[in-house]
Amino acid sequence: MSRPDAATLHIRLAGKLLNGTEERFREMLHQNRAGEASRLLIDVAEVTFISSFGLHVLNELISERKPGVGKVTLTKVPQTMLKILKLTRIDRQLQIEDKAAE
Secondary structure, eight states: OEEEETTEEEEEEEEEESTTTHHHHHHHHHHTTGGGOSEEEEEEEEEEEEOHHHHHHHHHHHHTSOTTSOOEEEESOOHHHHHHHHHTTGGGGSEEESOOOO
């Protein structure tokens, strides 16, 4: 996790985002005041699996953003995760940059 500038929070996730790990993700976001960052970048290149719990945390994060604050941006999204985001239509609620090749 880093703050390239005062308005940006950059998070790198790795491994499985599922029941049990999603609570650590939620806590990390809260501790770093992710809701206040104008730009929230989440690098998911090393995420190997996302469950419905992980999708729920992403959906919560999106819905809790304050009006006028920038969208959540996922970077380096693996194709399998991109398919899930499209199927659940979560892709319409966030920005996706740098789709990863598989």
